[in-house]
Amino acid sequence: MVKIAIGAIIILAITIFITSYILINRISYNKDDATGNTTGNLNNGGLFCEYKGMIYFANAADKNKLYCMTSDCTNARKLVDDSVAYINVCGKYIYYVRNNYSPDAIAMVFRGQLFGLYRCNLDGSHIQTVTTDKSGMISLCGNYIYYQHYDDNTALTLQKIKIDKKDQTFIDDTEYNVANVYNKKIYFSNPNQRNRIYCLDTSNDSISPFYDANSYLVDYEGDYMYYIDLDKNYALMRVNTKTRVLEQIFSPPDGIIVNYNVYDKKIFVQVEGKNGLTTGLYRLNTDGTQIEYIAQGNITNVHCTSKYTFFMYFSDQQTLYRVPTTGTFSKVEIITIK
Template identity: 30%
Template sequence: MKNKVLPIIIIVFSVLIIGVNIYFLTGKRVPMSDSATGNTAGNLHNGGLLFEMNGKVYFANPSDNDCLYSMNVDETNVKRITNMSTKLISGANGYLFFYMDSSKKSSNLTGLGGATNQHGIYRCKVNGDKLTCLLREYVDMLQLCGKYIYYQDKEKDGFLGKIRIDKSNKKVVLDELVSPACYDDGFIYYTGVKSDHGIHRLSTATDGVSDFLPGSYFYPVVTDGYIYYMNGEDNYSICRTNIRSGDTETVTKDRVDSFTMNSQYIYYAYSNGNQSALKRCNVDGSNQIVIYEAITNSLHLTSQYLYFKIYGNDDVFYHVPINNSDAVSVCTF
């Protein structure tokens, strides 16, 4: 009898061990997809302070030292996720990726948590669980490109690096401090830094680089077959180039400080001294209107609102519905 019971006990025990291992390994595994992409280029160029995913908006709350919060797209159900300031927010498959540092902390943070000194690229679940530091570096920009985060590292003279979202395969991609914000269909479009200021294209499949658009162009955004950018050769106006044909046209002759966009509208900070304003036009430049008369920055779009800040007041977000159903107002989250 004992000879029969012992093998059964061994088998049951082995199955339990395997089950426990599978449970813990599955719990630690981060979902990865080659098609994953993070925040929009326009939002990231403006600091990556808001990011929409699956009906939720994740944002750096200026009323709480830029700590990471979540809310519904209609600005209800506001919840705090982190206790330290965040920016460059992206995400996919139930996880968020962002830069976090302890230069600013929640006013509600006390004790040992308030004395920590942290910085770097972090990952967590959308509810804040499983907060993990992927990279302890000072970073100016990051973008989720498939299974990897490409990042602009300020170490020494600066470089473009990448790290897989499971914290493996860290690598220097380019010995040049270029921005990976503009990612579309397997390519990063970036402005050259060292030898020129034209737009180049990097394949995330091979990390190979090719010239794309010679000139002096900044803050590229790819939307619906066009690449939009600020033209440094023409008073920082907004231009666009058809990616297939190469045809280029001016969208607006206004001098622009920054812009963000969706598939219908371009929102931009018009720079003209006392006449500076937040403006909107169609993606082809038509139907230009003034939204708000002030020097503005930090322009971000969600599916419901345009968010922005006014120069000299970083502690407050303003917003306006993108369907023009209401006037500009101060955010109260």
């Protein structure tokens, strides 16, 4: 009887172990139209991503390691000891590009673990390698991650891989910008076609023309396609995708627009001026009204969330600043996350 009891216990323990292993490793799939971050955030490096009341971010004060905090910037904690970029969050998982290039991480090169694409649970547990390929920008679309793949022979190309690490597929030998995922399609400026706006249909990965403009940094939001027009002195434009009516949103008289981030009814715009007085960060409504000068100087890494928009100065990418995204603006705040 004792032997039988011991055998039953062993079998039960093995069953529990196998069941737990299966549950832990079972992939939670997304809806086909799922996305992982906003276009504007990905165009700024994907260092911040808001999901269900939480902000997942690369903490500049801690070598860009993966942290999370509530949307009001409280209760910050470290999730993963990796330096990260191009954060995408959806369902049960955080997806990111590992960016551990530092003297302390050189040994990782020899293990093929530098600049890979990774997935972990929302609490930072159960880190999985999706691919060890060197990656540029990544963007989640449904159950696939589209990414700029790099190797020494072909340089950058466009590829995709399923979130379960299967079905790795070559798409094109041009590293198209994959930041703008909208309604299961990816929109981008095509450098091979005079920067005209093209569309990648993710149902079959076909690529076709969408709109004729000499564009840069496209962003399809609602009824409008936003872009910087290279033929109009880098002015910010938007075209109504239903009526095809074109509007100029913002064109600083003494500068050019080098980047922007659309969130809800607001746009944050980076201007490179001919003089120091116009260089800086601006905020305006999506129809071009109510232009506000937010911060003077060379700004970078502008990321929008529901409550706050974060940014840094190009000369100091360890100090983080924030302003309200949609509320009344009074002053720029320094935020320190430890």
